[in-house]
Amino acid sequence: MISLSDYLILSSIIFCIGLVGIFINRKNIITLLMCVELILAAVNTNFIAFSHFLGNEAGQIFVFFILTVAAAEVAIGLAILTLMFRNRGSIDIDITSSLKG
Amino acid sequence: MGFWNAITNFITQTIPWFDGILASIIIILIKAFALIIPLMLMVAYFTYAERKVIGYMQLRLGPNRVGPKGWLQPIADAVKLMFKEIIFPTKADVYLYLLAPVLAIAPAIAVWAVIPLDADLYIANLDVSLLYILAVGSIGVYGIILAGWASNSKYPLLGALRSASLLVSYEIVIGFALVTVVMIAGSVNLNAIVEAQKGSILHWYWIPLFPMMIIFFISALVETNRAPFDVVEGESEIVGGTHVEYSGMTFAVFFLAEYANMILMAILAVIMFFGGWHSPFEGVPYIGEFFSWVPGLVWVLAKATFFMFAYLWVRATFPRFRYDQIMRLSWKVFLPFTIAWIFVVALMTQLKIGPWF
Amino acid sequence: MTSAQILFYTFSFFLVASSLIMIFAKNAAKAVLFLVLAFFSVAGLWILLEAEFLAITLILVYVGAVMVLFLFVIKMLNIDKSTLRAKFAGYLPLGLIVAAIIVAEMTMVLGHEQFGLNIYPAPEKASADYSNITILALQLYTDYVYPFELAAVLLLIAIIAAIALVHRPEQNRKKQDISEQVSVRAKDRLRIVSIAKNNKEVNND
Numbered sequence: 001m002i003s004l005s006d007y008l009i010l011s012s013i014i015f016c017i018g019l020v021g022i023f024i025n026r027k028n029i030i031t032l033l034m035c036v037e038l039i040l041a042a043v044n045t046n047f048i049a050f051s052h053f054l055g056n057e058a059g060q061i062f063v064f065f066i067l068t069v070a071a072a073e074v075a076i077g078l079a080i081l082t083l084m085f086r087n088r089g090s091i092d093i094d095i096t097s098s099l100k101g
Numbered sequence: 102m103g104f105w106n107a108i109t110n111f112i113t114q115t116i117p118w119f120d121g122i123l124a125s126i127i128i129i130l131i132k133a134f135a136l137i138i139p140l141m142l143m144v145a146y147f148t149y150a151e152r153k154v155i156g157y158m159q160l161r162l163g164p165n166r167v168g169p170k171g172w173l174q175p176i177a178d179a180v181k182l183m184f185k186e187i188i189f190p191t192k193a194d195v196y197l198y199l200l201a202p203v204l205a206i207a208p209a210i211a212v213w214a215v216i217p218l219d220a221d222l223y224i225a226n227l228d229v230s231l232l233y234i235l236a237v238g239s240i241g242v243y244g245i246i247l248a249g250w251a252s253n254s255k256y257p258l259l260g261a262l263r264s265a266s267l268l269v270s271y272e273i274v275i276g277f278a279l280v281t282v283v284m285i286a287g288s289v290n291l292n293a294i295v296e297a298q299k300g301s302i303l304h305w306y307w308i309p310l311f312p313m314m315i316i317f318f319i320s321a322l323v324e325t326n327r328a329p330f331d332v333v334e335g336e337s338e339i340v341g342g343t344h345v346e347y348s349g350m351t352f353a354v355f356f357l358a359e360y361a362n363m364i365l366m367a368i369l370a371v372i373m374f375f376g377g378w379h380s381p382f383e384g385v386p387y388i389g390e391f392f393s394w395v396p397g398l399v400w401v402l403a404k405a406t407f408f409m410f411a412y413l414w415v416r417a418t419f420p421r422f423r424y425d426q427i428m429r430l431s432w433k434v435f436l437p438f439t440i441a442w443i444f445v446v447a448l449m450t451q452l453k454i455g456p457w458f
Numbered sequence: 459m460t461s462a463q464i465l466f467y468t469f470s471f472f473l474v475a476s477s478l479i480m481i482f483a484k485n486a487a488k489a490v491l492f493l494v495l496a497f498f499s500v501a502g503l504w505i506l507l508e509a510e511f512l513a514i515t516l517i518l519v520y521v522g523a524v525m526v527l528f529l530f531v532i533k534m535l536n537i538d539k540s541t542l543r544a545k546f547a548g549y550l551p552l553g554l555i556v557a558a559i560i561v562a563e564m565t566m567v568l569g570h571e572q573f574g575l576n577i578y579p580a581p582e583k584a585s586a587d588y589s590n591i592t593i594l595a596l597q598l599y600t601d602y603v604y605p606f607e608l609a610a611v612l613l614l615i616a617i618i619a620a621i622a623l624v625h626r627p628e629q630n631r632k633k634q635d636i637s638e639q640v641s642v643r644a645k646d647r648l649r650i651v652s653i654a655k656n657n658k659e660v661n662n663d
Contacts, residue, residue, distance in 0.1 A: 197488075227510075228590065228591060229511055229590075232518065235522075236514045236515075236517040239517075239518060239521065239523070240522065243491075243494070246526065246529055250487060250529075250533065261533075262530070262533065266530070269523060269527075272522065
């Protein structure tokens with residue numbers, strides 16, 4: 001049988017892959033956003049695994065709200081990214097260090 | 102499901118060394134083929150019907166050379182497309198280029214798993230089958246986007262950009278239109294939605310949700326890239342849109358997906374608004390009993406044929422919309438109207454008007 | 459091996475493999491596609507955990523809308539790939555070290571001794587009439603109705619913010635004015651001139 005810890009270990013591996021992704025893709029905002037999505041998926045899996053094994057639906061409700069917030073985050077993040085590309089001609093994260101305009 | 106149980110028993114008895122999992126996989130495969138092969142035949146003869154119907158609407162004869170009255174035309178087309186060479190554009194991303202038609206047809210077929218064609222004629226009875234249809238249907242957009250991206254060509258890219266924004270916008274409209282159905286039926290299970298329309302032709306949802314039915318039909322035209330909303334492939338504007346570069350079987354697969362989606366949308370409209378497998382004469386004295394022997398599948402297909410004909414009718418009648426006009430229709434007309442109608446339906450449900458609630 | 463275990467390990471394999479390919483992908487569009495595959499695997503895992511409503515919502519929201527948005531943005535922006543990968547190798551060792559430490563710690567904490575079958579036994583399989591969506595809806599519209607409304611408001615704010623951020627005021631946009639088009643008269647557009655009869659004279663001009 002698949003135990004709770006199997007799900008938890010799997011989601012911790014996914015979490016860490018997302019983390020490494022943030023480290024190595026730190027110049028590309030699009031990939032950064034995607035890595036954040038991966039991390040959120042790992043966290044959501046944790047919530048659902050606990051909800052299933054403890055027989056409590058509150059975890060699934062949490063995931064529902066996380067999905068909502070993440071969708072809003074992506075929409076605004078990509079809007080900012082488009083704006084940044086329009087103003088600077090690049091989505092390199094280093095250019096965000098200059099504050100002017 | 103007596104029929105399936107008989108087949109299951111037959112397989113488990115004739116091949117005793119099968120354990121549970123293997124037997125159930127084989128049963129699922131048999132069911133899938135029992136669905137896909139008639140579906141593909143329907144698609145083939147739907148193309149024939151389209152050419153004939155539009156031909157007569159334009160005072161032509163349509164295909165009439167291959168076989169008696171042109172009945173073998175779809176077979177001839179299929180054979181021709183199968184033996185044509187598949188051309189790869191220079192610098193095209195070959196894997197994505199070949200993945201795109203697969204991604205177009207896979208959801209178009211996968212959706213059929215939950216469609217109930219009769220009271221007990223379905224492959225899976227999901228608890229959330231309506232959501233499943235919306236979710237799997239939303240994957241179809243990847244086929245078109247990837248086709249545009251991987252072709253490494255201007256017109257496909259333009260077509261893909263158009264289609265991505267169109268499909269996402271109209272998915273919202275379809276979702277909101279179907280929310281009203283869910284509100285009345287009180288379930289997202291398609292079988293339960295059809296069961297809730299039992300009674301007579303007046304119990305079907307097309308009366309309280311008539312505007313939603315119109316909006317659903319128009320949005321279905323956009324979702325399947327049909328005229329007058331076929332800006333994705335609009336020949337006179339962007340040559341052939343996303344499938345400019347595709348040839349032979351890869352090209353045919355896109356069309357299989359498009360026509361399978363058209364038939365699906367017609368059947369979905371029947372399930373949502375026209376009482377699914379219920380007979381239109383139900384509840385009518387004498388005539389209702391007279392028609393009670395007709396299987397539900399016949400009623401579903403008969404009602405769906407009307408919608409499929411309407412697809413062709415609309416195509417032969419209206420000129421193509423401009424891209425910004427379609428977007429305006431979605432965001433400024435349909436979406437506010439469906440949201441307003443949700444409140445109307447909520448009110449009707451609370452006041453228990455008519456036989457539907 | 460039961461069928462549930464076969465499914466679990468298949469989904470896990472695809473999830474880990476596709477997320478690894480995603481973070482190392484050179485092409486952003488390919489990264490998006492592998493993230494889509496990762497989301498499908500996650501949805502499969504959630505269905506194994508009997509959370510089918512959330513699994514289908516994940517496909518509907520993420521694969522159907524959010525990832526399409528990503529692909530759309532990647533296509534619209536002309537991103538120079540070479541500059542974005544410049545410091546790739548430099549950060550890999552640090553990232554790997556941090557990741558290895560986290561995985562080791564998590565495995566120690568979450569291992570079978572703490573969260574194993576003896577402490578949390580697998581629950582009974584849900585009966586055929588168990589409806590995940592009904593239970594979630596009952597909770598959402600009673601105990602969690604205020605957070606639910608807040609989430610809706612949050613989404614509305616996100617829509618307005620995204621449109622306000624990227625919307626460009628109209629400048630140099632060519633628009634049709636239909637009433638102006640209809641009210642055009644021939645003499646506004648067309649000037650009838652009399653041409654000299656002598657062809658030679660005209661040619662000399």
